[in-house]
Every structure is written in C-alpha cells, then in structure tokens.
Amino acid sequence: MSGKRFIAVRDETCLDCGFCRHFVSCSKMQMGRCIGCGACIKGCPQGAIRLQPLADPKSTINFTVDGKSYTTQGPVSVLEALRELGRVTDExxxxxxxxxxxxxxxxxxxCAVLIDGVLDRSCVIPLRExxxxxxxxxxxxQAEPKRTVTLMRPAPHYHPSVFTHGCNYHCDLCHNWNLTFSSSGSAIHPKEAVTKLDLDPERxxxxxxxxxxxxxxxxxLTELVKALHKAVPDSRIQLDTNASLLTPDYIDELAAAGIxxxxxxxxxxxxxxxxxxxxxxSEKIARQYLETSWNAVRYLNDTYSKKIxxxxxxxxxxxxxxxAEIEDIGRSIAEINxxxxxxxxxxxxxxxxRDWPFLxxxxxxxxQKILESAGLHKVIVQGGPEIPRAVDPAELALCSEEF
Ligand code: SF4
Ligand code: SF4
Incomplete structure (x- = not known):
C-alpha cells in the first residue's frame, strides 16, 4: 500500500510568528522530517502554508495494525497510513x-490509537519502522481518554475554565485561534484536569x-463532566459548544453526567x-453539522428545559x-421557543x-432589533471592549528559524 506523500511549504506571506514551530505537534520540528500531516496549515494566521506532493518518497516502513503486518512508503502520519487501510472515517x-x-x-x-502500547494521536504522529x-x-x-487543554480563570469572571484544544470548524475569525489550533498544551485525563483546577466548592x-x-x-468530555460534578456537586457546569456533534444521545449522556x-x-x-x-x-459535512446543531437546540428545549x-x-x-439571514435565524429560534x-x-x-474593522x-x-422583531424576547448583545481581544500573531513572535 502507498498513496501520495506530501510535505508542507510556506510562502512569502509568512510573518515568522512562530506558531507553526512552537505551538503545533510537528514531526518536522520534533524529528526533523515533515510528514505532510497539515496540522500547521490550519493554525497559520496568514494562510501561508500549503502541502506539496513529494515526488519521490524514499523510506519503506513496515508496521502492524491489530497484529497484522503492512508495508508502506514514508514519510507519512499514522492516520494517513490507517486511512489507506480503510480504517478511518471522515464522516x-x-x-x-x-x-x-x-x-x-x-x-x-x-483519533488516538495505541502506538507501541501508548495512547497517542494518529493525526500528528509519524509512522515508524x-x-x-x-x-x-x-x-x-480501556485506556483513560486524554485531551490537550489549557486550564485558566479568564477575565472578566475569573471562574475556573477548561479550554479544549482542537476544533472541527475552521473559522477565519476564530477568536481563540492560538488555543484552538495549538496542540502544545498539556494532554491530560479528565480527573487530572479536575485535580489541577483545584476546585473549592465554597468559592x-x-x-x-x-x-x-x-x-x-x-x-x-463525559468523564470530565462526571469528575467536575463529583468535585463540586452544587456548582453549575457550563458547556460552550458549536453543537455540531451534539446528537440527542450525546446530550442525554452529558445530562446524566451532570452538565x-x-x-x-x-x-x-x-x-x-x-x-x-x-x-x-465538504458541503455534505457542513450540512450535517448545521442540522445537528439546530436539532440540539430543539432537543434541549423540548427535553431538558427544566434541567439544563x-x-x-x-x-x-x-x-x-x-x-435576511439574521431575521431567518431569529424566526427559526422563536419557532422553537x-x-x-x-x-x-x-x-x-x-x-x-484580523484586518476586519470592529463594529x-x-x-x-x-x-438585536431584527432578532426581536422576528419574535425573540430575550436578546442581549455582547461586543466592544467587554470581549477580550484575540491574540495577534505579532505577539507570538519568538524567533525566525527556517521552516
Ligand atoms: S511562522 Fe506563522 S505566519 Fe509563518 S507559516 Fe508559521 S504560522 Fe504561518
Ligand atoms: S505540522 Fe509539521 S509535520 Fe505536519 S505538515 Fe506541518 S511541517 Fe509537516
């Protein structure tokens, strides 16, 4: 088995902000060889990186999956090798x-799998002999789930918060881009996250x-909510989500866990x-995300209005x-409730x-008026200085090594 192999190249619009070198789990930075995983592309604030086909992949890699032997050509990520074996679903x-x-x-x-006995991410780990x-x-x-997170008490409320890294969207206006697309924070188990938060039920x-x-x-996430609920049973546990994966059975599971x-x-x-x-x-995946998120709002309203x-x-x-879009959104929410x-x-x-103007x-x-005219009774606006400024790539500038 062997498909095309790629390497990342950056163009002259690169700002040398250092994000791709210091905030991404990058095989090139860690082991000296790009595997074309694309992790750096999503987080580049300039859109300056693209994948280029590798004309002549050199290395032959022998490996096993669930005890069966395979051979492929590198450099390649574990995920891509598994995809070629038909073991990955992107839906x-x-x-x-x-x-x-x-x-x-x-x-x-x-996408974590056991790699030589240790749970790790197939998307950014290079396949090795x-x-x-x-x-x-x-x-x-049987392995305890892990996730890369940043724990903090952010302004303006200073409540303990768990910021999870990784997103299935790629919003050009992502406000938390430096966390979202970074994989360099600590990867920890839910119980470890709760211990590190050092929660005090009184405070x-x-x-x-x-x-x-x-x-x-x-x-x-389910284990995290359970562990938080156990640590501070009378506290509110709030989930901010794009709801694109929040199916009714997932909501039921989170409700039972204590959200x-x-x-x-x-x-x-x-x-x-x-x-x-x-x-x-992908239009197909976008449609699925959109439908799931609106269905989540309906389901939460119809099933959990007294509990969540x-x-x-x-x-x-x-x-x-x-x-017209804002009006249609307002009308659709008002039809639910x-x-x-x-x-x-x-x-x-x-x-x-980041060159767009503030509104x-x-x-x-x-x-707000459009939403209210569409039938919504409780609309508030959040904007201006009350929203902490997004991190500017210039603030990340650490060094300017060659890519
Ligand atoms: S250094 Fe910053 S701007 Fe340049 S390619 Fe990397 S992430 Fe993009
Ligand atoms: S994150 Fe590193 S290994 Fe992955 S494509 Fe970018 S440069 Fe290559």
Missing amino acids: PGSKAGGIQPHCSTGGCWN KMEIITTLEILQ DSWVGISGGEPTLNRAW TDISPDLKALHLDTFIKACGTR FMAVSLPCHPRIHSK PEIPVTLIEYQPAFQL SPKIMEQA
Whole structure:
C-alpha cells in the first residue's frame, strides 16, 4: 500500500510568528522530517502554508495494525497510513466505526490509537519502522481518554475554565485561534484536569468548558463532566459548544453526567452562510453539522428545559450575515421557543481576518432589533471592549528559524 506523500511549504506571506514551530505537534520540528500531516496549515494566521506532493518518497516502513503486518512508503502520519487501510472515517458521527479525526491538529485526541502500547494521536504522529498500532475499540476504551487543554480563570469572571484544544470548524475569525489550533498544551485525563483546577466548592459556584470545541472527544468530555460534578456537586457546569456533534444521545449522556448549562453557538441558518463562517470544505459535512446543531437546540428545549439552562450564542458580522439571514435565524429560534435567551456576539477582528474593522454598537443594536422583531424576547448583545481581544500573531513572535 502507498498513496501520495506530501510535505508542507510556506510562502512569502509568512510573518515568522512562530506558531507553526512552537505551538503545533510537528514531526518536522520534533524529528526533523515533515510528514505532510497539515496540522500547521490550519493554525497559520496568514494562510501561508500549503502541502506539496513529494515526488519521490524514499523510506519503506513496515508496521502492524491489530497484529497484522503492512508495508508502506514514508514519510507519512499514522492516520494517513490507517486511512489507506480503510480504517478511518471522515464522516462525523458515522455508525461505520473507525478512527474519527475531528480536528487533525493534534488537539482533540479523538483519533488516538495505541502506538507501541501508548495512547497517542494518529493525526500528528509519524509512522515508524516496526510500529505496533492497535485500533480495536474494546482495547482503546480501556485506556483513560486524554485531551490537550489549557486550564485558566479568564477575565472578566475569573471562574475556573477548561479550554479544549482542537476544533472541527475552521473559522477565519476564530477568536481563540492560538488555543484552538495549538496542540502544545498539556494532554491530560479528565480527573487530572479536575485535580489541577483545584476546585473549592465554597468559592467555585461555576465551572466553564470551552475551546476549541469540547464535544470532539466524547469519552473525555463525559468523564470530565462526571469528575467536575463529583468535585463540586452544587456548582453549575457550563458547556460552550458549536453543537455540531451534539446528537440527542450525546446530550442525554452529558445530562446524566451532570452538565447544568449548555450554550450552543449557532453560526448560521443557511448552508452558504454557515460555510462562509465556519470554513467547512465538504458541503455534505457542513450540512450535517448545521442540522445537528439546530436539532440540539430543539432537543434541549423540548427535553431538558427544566434541567439544563440553555442560552444560544450567535456570533454575527454583516460581512458574513445578511439582514435576511439574521431575521431567518431569529424566526427559526422563536419557532422553537421565543423565550430562549440569545446572546448576539460581535465577531471581532481575529486570526486570518484580523484586518476586519470592529463594529459600531449601532450595527449590533440593529441586529438585536431584527432578532426581536422576528419574535425573540430575550436578546442581549455582547461586543466592544467587554470581549477580550484575540491574540495577534505579532505577539507570538519568538524567533525566525527556517521552516
Ligand atoms: S511562522 Fe506563522 S505566519 Fe509563518 S507559516 Fe508559521 S504560522 Fe504561518
Ligand atoms: S505540522 Fe509539521 S509535520 Fe505536519 S505538515 Fe506541518 S511541517 Fe509537516
């Protein structure tokens, strides 16, 4: 078996911000050889990196998967080798099984397999000679799930929060891009995360789980919510999510684990707007994400209105959302329940669109009025200086080594 092999090259628009060298689990940086995994591409704030076919892959690699021997040509990631064996499914929530690489940047660990006896991410780990890979679900489930996270008490509320790395979207305006696309934080088990948060039931009445997209690794998230609930049983545990994977059975599982608040972040109602906002390349997958997120809002309202507090978030920018789109979103939420609280969030300049202007409060007020006219009763606006500024790539500049 052997498919095409690639290496990453960057163009002259590179800012030398250092993100791809210091914040990404990169085989080239760690082992001196690019495996074409593409993790650096998603996090580059300039869009300056692309994959280029490798004309003549040199190395032959012998490895085993679930005890069976295979040979392929390197350099290549474990994930790509598994994909060539038909063991990867790129369709979210597919019942077909297989490894599901949701973020492909080494953050979510949903593609983790046992590599020489140790759980690790197939998307960013290079395939090596004599590597022994285990993908059997029953065996993987015995390993404690891990995920790359950043633990903090962020302004303005300073509540303990778990920021999960990795996202299945690629929003050009990603506000948390430096965490979302980074895989260099600590990869820890849920119980370890709770221990490190050092929670105090007297002080910590609220704990946040945000990201990145927390739902990408279901086993990890469910265990985290259980562990948080055990540590601070009377505290509120809030999940910020794009809801694209939040199926009814997943919501049931989180409810049983102890989640108290869920904030689905709806990016759009119509597919073309959704693709513009979230950068999802496959129309089929974008449609699935969009439908699942709206169904999650319906299901939470219809099934859990007394148990889980839901407030919908709507990031908004006139260059992405037309007035008609905002009106349609408002009408669709009002049809579910006009009392659902909605937070209209100003999309501020960030990441690959950091040259976009900040919006005037008037524009957000207009959007608020459109939502209210569409039938929503509880719309608030979040914008201006109350939103902490996104990290500018210039702040990351550490050095300017050759790529
Ligand atoms: S150094 Fe920064 S701008 Fe340059 S390629 Fe890497 S991530 Fe992109
Ligand atoms: S993250 Fe590293 S190994 Fe992966 S494509 Fe980029 S340079 Fe190559």
